[in-house]
Amino acid sequence: xxxxxxxxxxxxxxxxxxxxxxxxxxxxxxxxxxxxxxxxxxxxxxxxxxxxxxxxxxxxxxxxxxxxxxxxxxxxxxxxxxxxxxxxxxxxxxxxxxxxxxxxxxxxxxxxxxxxxxxxxxxxxxxxxxxxxxxxxxxxxxxxxxxxxxxxxxxxxxxxxxxxxxxxxxxxxxxxxxxxxxxxxxxxxxxxxxxxxxxxxxxxxxxxxxxxxxxxxxxxxxxxxxxxxxxxxxxxxxxxxxxxxxxxxxxxxxxxxxxxxxxxxxxxxxxxxxxxxxxxxxxxxxxxxxxxxxxxxxxxxxxxxxxxxxxxxxxxxxxxxxxxxxxxxxxxxxxxxxxxxxxxxxxxxxxxxxxxxxxxxxxxxxxxxxxxxxxxxxxxxxxxxxxxxxxxxxxxxxxxxxxxxxxxxxxxxxxxxxxxxxxxxxxxxxxxxxxxxxxxxxxxxxxxxxxxxxxxxxxxxxxxxxxxxxxxxxxxxxxxxxxxxxxxxxxxxxxxxxxxxxxxxxxxxxxxxxxxxxxxxxxxxxxxxxxxxxxxxxxxxxxxxxxxxxxxxxxxxxxxxxxxxxxxxxxxxxxxxxxxxxxxxxxxxxxxxxxxxxxxxxxxxxxxxxxxxxxxxxxxxxxxxxxxxxxxxxxxxxxxxxxxxxxxxxxxxxxxxxxxxxxxxxxxxxxxxxxxxxxxxxxxxxxxxxxxxxxxxxxxxxxxxxxxxxxxxxxxxxxxxxxxxxxxxxxxxxxxxxxxxxxxxxxxxxxxxxx
Ligand code: BGC
Numbered sequence: 001x002x003x004x005x006x007x008x009x010x011x012x013x014x015x016x017x018x019x020x021x022x023x024x025x026x027x028x029x030x031x032x033x034x035x036x037x038x039x040x041x042x043x044x045x046x047x048x049x050x051x052x053x054x055x056x057x058x059x060x061x062x063x064x065x066x067x068x069x070x071x072x073x074x075x076x077x078x079x080x081x082x083x084x085x086x087x088x089x090x091x092x093x094x095x096x097x098x099x100x101x102x103x104x105x106x107x108x109x110x111x112x113x114x115x116x117x118x119x120x121x122x123x124x125x126x127x128x129x130x131x132x133x134x135x136x137x138x139x140x141x142x143x144x145x146x147x148x149x150x151x152x153x154x155x156x157x158x159x160x161x162x163x164x165x166x167x168x169x170x171x172x173x174x175x176x177x178x179x180x181x182x183x184x185x186x187x188x189x190x191x192x193x194x195x196x197x198x199x200x201x202x203x204x205x206x207x208x209x210x211x212x213x214x215x216x217x218x219x220x221x222x223x224x225x226x227x228x229x230x231x232x233x234x235x236x237x238x239x240x241x242x243x244x245x246x247x248x249x250x251x252x253x254x255x256x257x258x259x260x261x262x263x264x265x266x267x268x269x270x271x272x273x274x275x276x277x278x279x280x281x282x283x284x285x286x287x288x289x290x291x292x293x294x295x296x297x298x299x300x301x302x303x304x305x306x307x308x309x310x311x312x313x314x315x316x317x318x319x320x321x322x323x324x325x326x327x328x329x330x331x332x333x334x335x336x337x338x339x340x341x342x343x344x345x346x347x348x349x350x351x352x353x354x355x356x357x358x359x360x361x362x363x364x365x366x367x368x369x370x371x372x373x374x375x376x377x378x379x380x381x382x383x384x385x386x387x388x389x390x391x392x393x394x395x396x397x398x399x400x401x402x403x404x405x406x407x408x409x410x411x412x413x414x415x416x417x418x419x420x421x422x423x424x425x426x427x428x429x430x431x432x433x434x435x436x437x438x439x440x441x442x443x444x445x446x447x448x449x450x451x452x453x454x455x456x457x458x459x460x461x462x463x464x465x466x467x468x469x470x471x472x473x474x475x476x477x478x479x480x481x482x483x484x485x486x487x488x489x490x491x492x493x494x495x496x497x498x499x500x501x502x503x504x505x506x507x508x509x510x511x512x513x514x515x516x517x518x519x520x521x522x523x524x525x526x527x528x529x530x531x532x533x534x535x536x537x538x539x540x541x542x543x544x545x546x547x548x549x550x551x552x553x554x555x556x557x558x559x560x561x562x563x564x565x566x567x568x569x570x571x572x573x574x575x576x577x578x579x580x581x582x583x584x585x586x587x588x589x590x591x592x593x594x595x596x597x598x599x600x601x602x603x604x605x606x607x608x609x610x611x612x613x614x615x616x617x618x619x620x621x622x623x624x625x626x627x628x629x630x631x632x633x634x635x636x637x638x639x640x641x642x643x644x645x646x647x648x649x650x651x652x653x654x655x656x657x658x659x660x661x662x663x664x665x666x667x668x669x670x671x672x673x674x675x676x677x678x679x680x681x682x683x684x685x686x687x688x689x690x691x692x693x694x695x696x697x698x699x700x701x702x703x704x705x706x707x708x709x710x711x712x713x714x715x716x717x718x719x720x721x722x723x724x725x726x727x728x729x730x731x732x733x734x735x736x737x738x739x740x741x742x743x744x745x746x747x748x749x750x751x752x753x754x755x
Contacts (some may be wrong), residue, residue: 089118103161127152134381154370238610405466411491534578642728
């Protein structure tokens with residue numbers, strides 16, 4: 001295998017290395033390991049810790065090194081050939097120890113489904129969920145779990161036992177190209193939603209990998225920048241999201257990030273890995289490096305990195321190969337630490353069930369019946385993630401009587417856009433639009449073949465539903481003027497590896513929307529984006545819907561929400577700003593033209609006041625607030641009660657559907673100390689998605705995690721609740737509060753785990 005440098009390979013990736021023609025995946029079915037008396041670690045009745053101890057004791061030194069060293073799973077000709085036992089065009093592979101019944105680790109991206117690396121057409125076509133941000137917008141953990149279970153099953157059925165899924169970096173920067181992969185801007189919402197997805201994935205006896213640990217908030221300069229933040233602010237924001245998710249889902253792996261944190265690379269950051277993750281949180285899984293994120297051997301190992309990913313392909317050296325062996329010989333890393341690294345990986349393989357449930361093979365295609373069943377799951381997720389941002393005079397649901405409907409832009413005649421980079425899932429049915437740029441990394445840019453136009457036309461059999469591509473505003477306006485209703489599909493491709501330069505819609509789409517809205521006041525804008533965009537035309541259009549990247553059944557989901565077959569039930573998991581001037585960093589740090597420049601990003605500007613907390617603290621009105629989302633029915637909240645017993649705050653209230661149709665609402669509970677003293681006036685402390693028939697009422701009860709009532713006390717190394725009065729508010733968003741009650745809390749010191 002050819003050794004290559006990080007730099008040349010990054011370049012190869014950026015320019016899109018030539019990829020060979022499709023080869024047949026090798027038959028990789030494994031024999032079911034049978035527990036011989038001499039191999040007691042294969043006894044499934046023992047717990048994972050015991051089994052890991054036993055297996056470790058039977059391993060040679062080389063075998064220990066085997067399970068901590070990964071290979072890339074895709075060819076990058078002429079620089080790199082994938083490991084022959086890897087799955088073709090996959091994220092990675094770690095060899096097993098067949099002698100001991102320890103399987104290989106076959107890794108696939110990512111959070112929306114089973115991804116394919118490179119630009120291969122027709123290989124491994126799978127179901128894609130809507131983007132992570134869309135799933136977060138459902139505020140429905142059951143759906144997130146079902147989606148996770150579905151993509152985890154596709155991963156297992158495709159020959160993978162490690163899924164690199166569980167993206168949970170908080171949205172500090174709306175221009176971040178990867179916001180679509182993550183769970184929004186709030187630690188509790190992101191923690192709950194991403195945990196649900198991970199539980200679903202791991203229900204398939206595979207490992208899920210929460211990522212990117214940590215504070216990896218933008219793509220610009222991602223290999224070099226340092227995000228600088230105080231211990232307390234980090235633990236109350238981004239780290240808290242990881243902590244909640246890890247506690248609620250026990251992901252067997254954590255991926256450390258590319259960036260530096262407080263000047264130290266995340267994958268050799270003793271504070272992040274050893275102190276916070278392993279010591280404070282008691283994490284028992286293993287830490288794998290992101291692809292190209294390991295910069296050392298003994299230093300990284302001693303700081304807490306357990307496994308080097310794609311070591312020959314992306315890092316400057318195969319650090320956890322010969323260099324780490326030399327470190328061991330020279331005493332720069334201890335045998336105990338090498339044992340711990342291997343043991344953590346083994347434990348994950350036992351605890352996940354990957355050892356007891358061997359993979360059955362790695363077929364290129366899945367049965368049509370499976371894909372059809374999975375389409376329903378991704379569609380349900382997409383439907384609940386769609387957020388109705390604005391709806392003047394009941395323009396939506398679309399009038400059933402309409403005889404002429406203009407559908408404009410966004411390739412809505414053939415499909416829906418998806419997000420780019422390593423998480424890219426290739427859809428069944430191929431790409432809806434050919435010849436798009438970028439064709440290679442971080443592309444290809446892919447539209448999934450789920451056409452909103454066709455899904456709408458089906459629902460208006462006698463009507464004229466006419467498409468215009470929207471590239472000529474005047475032509476689009478003419479069609480809109482001749483139509484009863486005008487729907488403009490406006491999209492913005494975002495991707496791993498690039499941030500967007502501005503929050504403006506690209507390709508002159510604002511002009512098209514302006515022109516269409518001027519021609520027809522019944523204009524609906526459907527946004528297909530990976531995060532917030534600016535809306536200079538907002539006052540001129542009748543309705544706006546945020547559909548995110550809606551996945552492989554997105555067209556159908558959009559049609560069902562627009563026509564009111566289902567209620568609009570998504571709520572924003574992120575704030576939409578009015579202007580970049582309102583952000584903590586109006587100018588994005590770093591220069592995309594100087595990708596190797598070291599620079600700092602000051603996260604202490606906002607500290608833990610991420611998203612709505614920043615807007616609240618600074619008294620800035622957002623364009624659309626965190627938690628916002630309209631419904632086709634109306635809800636009323638009443639009888640809010642909150643009580644405190646020690647550090648346990650319980651909140652209950654009634655939600656009533658006061659409208660004429662069935663719907664779903666997301667009542668949200670916010671807390672804040674009357675005396676102030678937090679990073680922001682209030683924090684999200686709980687939520688519940690409720691489904692109600694017209695006239696029906698449901699009483700909801702929630703308990704608040706005590707850490708959401710506390711601040712981090714560095715001296716005591718734990719959480720501290722200040723004595724005093726706290727507001728407990730019930731609202732339909734962070735800015736629409738229906739009622740507030742007060743609780744009084746006594747001072748209390750809590751452990752790191754909030755106990
Ligand atoms: C990404 C990870 C991904 C890995 C493997 C990296 O570029 O940052 O999220 O899991 O590649 O494809």
